[in-house]
Amino acid sequence: MKLKYSILISFICAFVFGQNNHFAPGKEWKDTDGVHINAHGGGIIFMDGTYYWYGEFKTEGKGGNTALKGVSCYSSKDLYNWKNEGIVLKVEEDRNSEITKGCIMERPKVVFNKKTGKCVMWFHLELKGQGYDAAMAGVAISDSPKGPFTYIKSYRPNKGVWPIDFKEEFKSASANTQNLKSWTPDWLTAIQNGMLVRRDFQKGQMSRDMTVYVDDNEKAYLIHSSEDNLTLHISELTDDYLDFTQKWTRVAPAGHNEAPAIFKKDGMYYMITSGCTGWDPNEARSFKSESIWGPWESLGNPSFGKDAELTFHSQSTYIFQVQGKKDQFIFMADRWKPDNPIEGSYVWLPIIIENEKPILKWSDEWTLDDFNQKK
Numbered sequence: 001m002k003l004k005y006s007i008l009i010s011f012i013c014a015f016v017f018g019q020n021n022h023f024a025p026g027k028e029w030k031d032t033d034g035v036h037i038n039a040h041g042g043g044i045i046f047m048d049g050t051y052y053w054y055g056e057f058k059t060e061g062k063g064g065n066t067a068l069k070g071v072s073c074y075s076s077k078d079l080y081n082w083k084n085e086g087i088v089l090k091v092e093e094d095r096n097s098e099i100t101k102g103c104i105m106e107r108p109k110v111v112f113n114k115k116t117g118k119c120v121m122w123f124h125l126e127l128k129g130q131g132y133d134a135a136m137a138g139v140a141i142s143d144s145p146k147g148p149f150t151y152i153k154s155y156r157p158n159k160g161v162w163p164i165d166f167k168e169e170f171k172s173a174s175a176n177t178q179n180l181k182s183w184t185p186d187w188l189t190a191i192q193n194g195m196l197v198r199r200d201f202q203k204g205q206m207s208r209d210m211t212v213y214v215d216d217n218e219k220a221y222l223i224h225s226s227e228d229n230l231t232l233h234i235s236e237l238t239d240d241y242l243d244f245t246q247k248w249t250r251v252a253p254a255g256h257n258e259a260p261a262i263f264k265k266d267g268m269y270y271m272i273t274s275g276c277t278g279w280d281p282n283e284a285r286s287f288k289s290e291s292i293w294g295p296w297e298s299l300g301n302p303s304f305g306k307d308a309e310l311t312f313h314s315q316s317t318y319i320f321q322v323q324g325k326k327d328q329f330i331f332m333a334d335r336w337k338p339d340n341p342i343e344g345s346y347v348w349l350p351i352i353i354e355n356e357k358p359i360l361k362w363s364d365e366w367t368l369d370d371f372n373q374k375k
Helices: 002-017 185-192 195-197 308-313 367-375
Strands: 040-047 050-056 070-075 084-088 104-113 118-126 134-141 150-155 210-214 220-226 231-237 244-251 258-266 268-276 285-289 297-300 315-323 328-335 345-353 358-360
Touching: 040 328, 050 104, 070 104, 104 210, 118 210, 185 195, 210 258, 258 328, 268 315, 268 358, 268 367, 308 328, 308 345, 308 358, 345 367
Parallel strands: 040 104, 040 315, 258 315
Antiparallel strands: 040 050, 050 070, 070 084, 104 118, 118 134, 134 150, 210 220, 220 231, 231 244, 258 268, 268 285, 285 297, 315 328, 328 345, 345 358
């Protein structure tokens, strides 16, 4: 009798709450249980006919940006309606663990490794009680997209390795850079010339806001904000996606970019980022390149419409392709609520390519059928 009752309740919930048939950017987005989706700074993978959305599980109050639960997961067949699959990477009670309760775990991204058959999660990790000083990349692994994921270790990427296109003269520290005043032309030039790369050479480069991209040839890359959030790094991962090959490059040195999201269309790589204004929104930036290794050409703000100068009051987190649709890419972004993080909402918009530039046009509501109408 209890089983029949449970099935009936599940059916009613699915009927009442699972009827989303469009996207409503910035509005409350309820899962199939009628609860606002809690998967912030997230990413998407598609496996065996199902989409999986991973994100930061936020809690109430100003302390809600620390990891008190872990990384959440939701599943969907249609991208509109999402089932809560629970916490797939849990924080640990062990105070000596890097992912102990109260650490910071941000922007989790999961990719599937065809060679090993494993799901691999990368995320930005900060140690408990140390603010944002650690600036590490954490990695976890699972046999299933639904988890559970097992934490492996953290990295400061590319320890003791210079970027592939780093000039020889940049490898020698200059005593004249030690007392430069921040944000002066000389200071910015010193950043461009690798002052912070040299600073972090022995302990490894910083990794804060990040994403993971798997190319057509199954090569994977971690794209991460580094050098005190002043320069993006692209770091190639090993074949098992669990370590770094030590081949890496810099993008827009001293450009002050974070929140990278990347995709590829017709052989061209595109990237959308944000500026660095804490939790407050700012104007997005976009780039393109014929090679993952650059050079990356700046394309300006990709946003158009209401509040485009603030990226529609949101910040980029991921870009993914609609399964089976060659030209349909969706931009994922978050509206952060630092005073009560659990209330943060999501902005999903279709990406249109015009003259080899990514374009984001605001819509109060839209569906997957709208892609062709937004050109």
